[in-house]
Amino acid sequence: MENKAENGVRGKESLSAEVMIFGDSVCAQRIAANLVDNGIGVCLAAGNGSSPASIIQDRVQWLSDTRLNHCHGFAGNFTLQIDHGHNQLKKTVQAIVVAEDDSRSPNYSQYRLTPGLRVVGLSDLEEKLKHSMTESFSGTDTRIVLLCGWRKDAHPSVARRMLEGCLQLQAQPGVSTYFMTGNMKVASAGSEELVHKAKQAGTVFFKFTGVFPTIQPQENGYFTIDYPDESTRNTFQLTADWVVVDETIEPANHLELLIQKLGIDQDHIGFAQSDNVRRLSNFTNRRGIFVAGGSRGVLSHAEQLADADQVSLNVLSFLGDLDGEPLAGVTIKQGLCARCLTCVRLCPHRAIEVGSRITVITEACQSCGICTAGCPGRAIEMEGVHIGLETIQRMNHLLAITFVEKPRIVVFGCMRSAGQSHTLIQVSGQALPEGVGFVEIPCGGTIAGRHLLGAFEAGADGVMLCICHTDNCQSEIGNVVARKRAESTRDLLASAGVETERLRIVSLSANMGNEFVYRIKAFIKDIVLLNNPQKENKNG
Amino acid sequence: MNLNNKHVTIIGAGVAGLTAACCLADWDIHVSVLEKTPFPGGHAIQLTCKATDTCVKCGACIAEVKLSGAIRKPNVHIFTGTQMESISGQGPYRVHYRSHSPLVNADRCNGCGICFKKCPVPGTILQGQAPRVGPYVAIRRDLCRYFDNAACTLCRDSCPQGAIHFSNEATAGELKADAVLVATGFSPYNPAAKPYGYGLFQNVITSLDAERVLRDHYLMKRPTDGRTAQRIAFIQCVGSRDAKSGHLWCSKICCGSSLRMARLIQSRQENAEISFFYIDVQTFGKNFHSFYKEAQENIKMIRAIPGDIINTKMDELQVIYFDPDTHSSRDAIFDLVVLSVGLMPSAGNARMAGELGWPLDTQGFMPPRSSPNQPVPKGVFTIGTATGPMSIAESVSSAEQTAFEIIHFLGER
Amino acid sequence: MAENQPIHIEALNPDCCNQWLYQQDACLTCAMCASVCPVAGVDNYDPRKMVRMVSLGMVDQVVQSRWPWICTMCGKCEQSCPMGIDISDLTRKIRSLREGKHVPGILSKGLAAALETGNNLSLPKEDFIFILEDVGDEVAEEPGLEGFTVPIDKKGARILTTIHNKLVNTHTEDLKPWWRIFHAAGEDWTIASDNWEGTTWGYFTGDDEAMKVMAGRIVENMRRLEIDTLLWPE
Numbered sequence A: 001m002e003n004k005a006e007n008g009v010r011g012k013e014s015l016s017a018e019v020m021i022f023g024d025s026v027c028a029q030r031i032a033a034n035l036v037d038n039g040i041g042v043c044l045a046a047g048n049g050s051s052p053a054s055i056i057q058d059r060v061q062w063l064s065d066t067r068l069n070h071c072h073g074f075a076g077n078f079t080l081q082i083d084h085g086h087n088q089l090k091k092t093v094q095a096i097v098v099a100e101d102d103s104r105s106p107n108y109s110q111y112r113l114t115p116g117l118r119v120v121g122l123s124d125l126e127e128k129l130k131h132s133m134t135e136s137f138s139g140t141d142t143r144i145v146l147l148c149g150w151r152k153d154a155h156p157s158v159a160r161r162m163l164e165g166c167l168q169l170q171a172q173p174g175v176s177t178y179f180m181t182g183n184m185k186v187a188s189a190g191s192e193e194l195v196h197k198a199k200q201a202g203t204v205f206f207k208f209t210g211v212f213p214t215i216q217p218q219e220n221g222y223f224t225i226d227y228p229d230e231s232t233r234n235t236f237q238l239t240a241d242w243v244v245v246d247e248t249i250e251p252a253n254h255l256e257l258l259i260q261k262l263g264i265d266q267d268h269i270g271f272a273q274s275d276n277v278r279r280l281s282n283f284t285n286r287r288g289i290f291v292a293g294g295s296r297g298v299l300s301h302a303e304q305l306a307d308a309d310q311v312s313l314n315v316l317s318f319l320g321d322l323d324g325e326p327l328a329g330v331t332i333k334q335g336l337c338a339r340c341l342t343c344v345r346l347c348p349h350r351a352i353e354v355g356s357r358i359t360v361i362t363e364a365c366q367s368c369g370i371c372t373a374g375c376p377g378r379a380i381e382m383e384g385v386h387i388g389l390e391t392i393q394r395m396n397h398l399l400a401i402t403f404v405e406k407p408r409i410v411v412f413g414c415m416r417s418a419g420q421s422h423t424l425i426q427v428s429g430q431a432l433p434e435g436v437g438f439v440e441i442p443c444g445g446t447i448a449g450r451h452l453l454g455a456f457e458a459g460a461d462g463v464m465l466c467i468c469h470t471d472n473c474q475s476e477i478g479n480v481v482a483r484k485r486a487e488s489t490r491d492l493l494a495s496a497g498v499e500t501e502r503l504r505i506v507s508l509s510a511n512m513g514n515e516f517v518y519r520i521k522a523f524i525k526d527i528v529l530l531n532n533p534q535k536e537n538k539n540g
Numbered sequence B: 001m002n003l004n005n006k007h008v009t010i011i012g013a014g015v016a017g018l019t020a021a022c023c024l025a026d027w028d029i030h031v032s033v034l035e036k037t038p039f040p041g042g043h044a045i046q047l048t049c050k051a052t053d054t055c056v057k058c059g060a061c062i063a064e065v066k067l068s069g070a071i072r073k074p075n076v077h078i079f080t081g082t083q084m085e086s087i088s089g090q091g092p093y094r095v096h097y098r099s100h101s102p103l104v105n106a107d108r109c110n111g112c113g114i115c116f117k118k119c120p121v122p123g124t125i126l127q128g129q130a131p132r133v134g135p136y137v138a139i140r141r142d143l144c145r146y147f148d149n150a151a152c153t154l155c156r157d158s159c160p161q162g163a164i165h166f167s168n169e170a171t172a173g174e175l176k177a178d179a180v181l182v183a184t185g186f187s188p189y190n191p192a193a194k195p196y197g198y199g200l201f202q203n204v205i206t207s208l209d210a211e212r213v214l215r216d217h218y219l220m221k222r223p224t225d226g227r228t229a230q231r232i233a234f235i236q237c238v239g240s241r242d243a244k245s246g247h248l249w250c251s252k253i254c255c256g257s258s259l260r261m262a263r264l265i266q267s268r269q270e271n272a273e274i275s276f277f278y279i280d281v282q283t284f285g286k287n288f289h290s291f292y293k294e295a296q297e298n299i300k301m302i303r304a305i306p307g308d309i310i311n312t313k314m315d316e317l318q319v320i321y322f323d324p325d326t327h328s329s330r331d332a333i334f335d336l337v338v339l340s341v342g343l344m345p346s347a348g349n350a351r352m353a354g355e356l357g358w359p360l361d362t363q364g365f366m367p368p369r370s371s372p373n374q375p376v377p378k379g380v381f382t383i384g385t386a387t388g389p390m391s392i393a394e395s396v397s398s399a400e401q402t403a404f405e406i407i408h409f410l411g412e413r
Numbered sequence C: 001m002a003e004n005q006p007i008h009i010e011a012l013n014p015d016c017c018n019q020w021l022y023q024q025d026a027c028l029t030c031a032m033c034a035s036v037c038p039v040a041g042v043d044n045y046d047p048r049k050m051v052r053m054v055s056l057g058m059v060d061q062v063v064q065s066r067w068p069w070i071c072t073m074c075g076k077c078e079q080s081c082p083m084g085i086d087i088s089d090l091t092r093k094i095r096s097l098r099e100g101k102h103v104p105g106i107l108s109k110g111l112a113a114a115l116e117t118g119n120n121l122s123l124p125k126e127d128f129i130f131i132l133e134d135v136g137d138e139v140a141e142e143p144g145l146e147g148f149t150v151p152i153d154k155k156g157a158r159i160l161t162t163i164h165n166k167l168v169n170t171h172t173e174d175l176k177p178w179w180r181i182f183h184a185a186g187e188d189w190t191i192a193s194d195n196w197e198g199t200t201w202g203y204f205t206g207d208d209e210a211m212k213v214m215a216g217r218i219v220e221n222m223r224r225l226e227i228d229t230l231l232w233p234e
């Protein structure tokens, strides 16, 4: 985005910041430029980065040599304590963006190589090519072998960069290139064309499925590579002047600390966003904290720039919403609260503030109800949600109808998954089987053992709890706590002499109307057998 | 920025168009979405959830999320059964469209499904996957025999709700658009030209068909006899990576979608034996490495693309392929074969590009403006698979990124 | 080729054939060609192997091997290849690179005979006509085919057909179905008494010059007999 003169150049000191951006990546800088273009004050905090590109230099606050110490507060009002050199800084901002670069390391060990004169990592190669330091690569009969994704598949964006490098090398006088790969990764825009171009330029490709080449370093620094070729069924030997290895892209080292201090979820690799489609594209478990570029996953250069625009839009929309009406929320009845802090521990969105009283921050709360169900003192209330009551009413309604053989079933279902599937089957003209009552809940996490037991007390023969699939919960852990709570309810049922099979936990998604019906029918069948054990004997 | 006097027309209500509609509506922009089919949601809404117990991040459910999001916004209007006819002006544009009135009255239809059973032409009566706008059941004018001299009225006569009303009425309309966003998506490859008997052997189906079967029937049912298929083959790259047909691209989503489907089938059908014929497996998702490892342990991975399929007398499918282990011809018998068809430029791209003056790339897609200097019509933008093969997550990203550009553009005017 | 001796890739010369226009370098190794090939696996042959060997510069090795000669020239590989590689033409090119005397005996002898005498068997004209008439008589004895005769050198007929030498040698029975069809269809057809050979061993061995001669003779027959439609069932 261009530097727009009308925004004026603001003095560095006098700048106020509404948004804090962590990182000095190209992505971070582009986000900063986008935001200042829209009149938003930005502070860029880089761990130890160099100064930002000139187009934003004078328009943003710039802090290098920083380390986040603490983050207080919530969406719209975060207070950050930052170590800045030897000083301590305090910043209050409305939103935070994590946009640290990723970290790239050459995969020497995958190829049983050690770094050396004639072994080049992909990033090093790119550096050399960028600065036209290619003399060392040219000369008569120079053979360069590119190693990509053998035992561990390469990311398509890495493979694409390998191909680009390969094409440039192949264009050097006297150079022959060989590309040795497991799966040829072409799932990146334009990659298939690049492969084709490289082949036309003279690069020779070898692909391997199970057996990979062996690479022997020679005394003179060259390498002997022995390999079986799958399509010609010959064994080949190649002496390489250079080998180029691909790289693994991982989260930056200091990302971990940021994640901890900001209280945001991380995926199994360590990126600052859980692997949950509900976080697409730049959201975290905390309102007002966004993640972009190399902080959220392996992204190509183009994708990182696109991410910057996306996250800018999200931040602008978020800031615009701050003035809007507060959301319907959750309140803690102070008289009942015992300050046990269970809710604080449970809340996946970090919406509960501990002060002289324990309070729920409306701006941050996403109304999952996990705290409501978890509070041992039943001190937390959710506006408009009275599951216990609703269940009893529904059960009374069911009981008013006399069933001969039909069991009475209560189905609790998350509104984001089972609720949607329920709508789907209703509109497609199917109805839930007779005797089944459906109670829509805001999240699996809203359900406590007492709701489940309440359903049994009200006369249900079976209770089915439908939650989102693991890793697909809008509130990250709603389904996990629901499962746990249901499992301990089972123990209670067992000690009361009720068959534990009468409580079933099922995971569903929003588009599973037919499966929803299928699962309910299967459950009814099992409950019928439990109700009439003789029948089972007859059948068996 | 006050944009509440701005109007944007989005062409195509797939996951890309709907995502953009949500983003723009947040800025109080008036958004109109034109969708040519009777249902919004595009391809993604037809896909099945591939979670076993754990979500595998296929992204299919995001289409539902975006659709319900768009419908909830008062300033988003989705016009189903509507085609753009032409566009005039230099920006702001005037978009001229035609809407066919739906043949099924949504208020009356209760989805009983009797019409499906009565219709003599398979595929004419469609059932939507998402019920939230317009009728849930729709009739395809191009196939319905009523429109062939009123040759058939079986569904109308049998509908207990009196919900079916045949008419060829179309209303023309016009929209003011400060910006136009093309989100017309892709066309799945039609594999009839490949040597697999698609169209002749009913148990050879496309991956899109397979998604629908799993979604509607839970198990992998065979079209010919409704039996649950035990031995299933997936053939990858059908129509993609195919220079001879001018498709020199990888469709990016089919490895992920088919392997996830294969694992889903195995989770539901304990004895399912699945073979996966491929050239190269592409990366999908953050947990690719562990997912792929599991897939390799449970699925027969064969690195060769079959050359022929024969329908046997027993109504089984004999697949002939080159066995990479023994280096000789082999055949294997399957109950069902799934062809993983690629993402092709949408059939209407050439017309759309011509109407808008937008350049097509050599492959027939409508890529976004590559540089600020590229001479393209002002105020026109393209997103999603209309621009090239991509996943649902990428389509969402592309929509969000472009929404930012549009807002910037509208703010400048 | 000894399978255990590694091949030194530096010693190969892929440049030797990169002027060829068969696109062999585009190969994805998808194996679709090998999957459709009716002789894949015979003596370790498969079309993908050929394509890859050429692409890697192993032309000498392929030329010296039996593999190019196992191919039946059915062309299914080429038809199926998604990258549009001209596999059949590539195979013919490879075959043509073998010195004449090393071309498999039957092919080279047959072709030489055809060039010299007009057919692979060096069958004299009288013997050829005798065989045709003899088989024709047998056909005429079949019910419904009474009065059938073989039209030889019929000027102005609608169709000229060639004959595969095997049909006047070991497989004379195989002539009859054709003739029955012609008769039933009331077709106006004929066979030339000279240069009637229908096999295309010039094409088969990649000897384009020889093929030109053979094809030229057939065209000459058409001119001589004033026929403009050719049935060349090879």
Ligand SMILES: Cc1cc2nc3c(=O)[nH]c(=O)nc-3n(C[C@H](O)[C@H](O)[C@H](O)COP(=O)(O)OP(=O)(O)OC[C@H]3O[C@@H](n4cnc5c(N)ncnc54)[C@H](O)[C@@H]3O)c2cc1C
Pocket: B011, B012, B013, B014, B015, B016, B017, B034, B035, B036, B037, B039, B040, B041, B042, B043, B044, B047, B058, B059, B060, B082, B083, B084, B183, B184, B185, B186, B187, B188, B207, B208, B209, B211, B253, B256, B257, B341, B342, B346, B348, B352, B383, B384, B385, B386, B390, B391, B392, B393, B395
């Ligand atoms: C078999 C299969 C499996 C897949 N599995 C996955 C998966 O597991 N994960 C994943 O991420 N992706 C998957 N995909 C890809 C996914 O479907 C696409 O990424 C996604 O649907 C793209 O959305 P879109 O909005 O760009 O296009 P589309 O879904 O094609 O939507 C475009 C919409 O525009 C409408 N339209 C077109 N032309 C016009 C016009 N002229 N006027 C008005 N309306 C028009 C169309 O009717 C359609 O509704 C799969 C695709 C296929 C074929």
Ligand code: SF4
Pocket: A330, A346, A347, A348, A349, A350, A351, A352, A360, A364, A365, A366, A367, A368, A369, A370, A371, A372
């Ligand atoms: S409802 Fe959910 S988001 Fe809100 S405070 Fe309770 S646990 Fe946190």
Ligand code: SF4
Pocket: A277, A469, A472, A509, B048, B049, B050, B051, B054, B055, B056, B057, B058, B059, B060, B061, B062
């Ligand atoms: S992302 Fe896919 S697998 Fe996961 S819940 Fe959604 S539809 Fe199911």
Ligand code: SF4
Pocket: A187, B236, B237, B238, B240, B241, B249, B250, B251, B252, B253, B254, B255, B256, B279, B280, B281, B282, B340, B342
């Ligand atoms: S994603 Fe896989 S199946 Fe699809 S075109 Fe690419 S390589 Fe082929």
Ligand code: SF4
Pocket: C026, C027, C028, C029, C030, C031, C032, C033, C034, C047, C048, C051, C077, C080, C081, C082, C083, C084, C085, C087
């Ligand atoms: S079909 Fe074509 S691309 Fe595939 S292996 Fe054969 S020659 Fe190569």
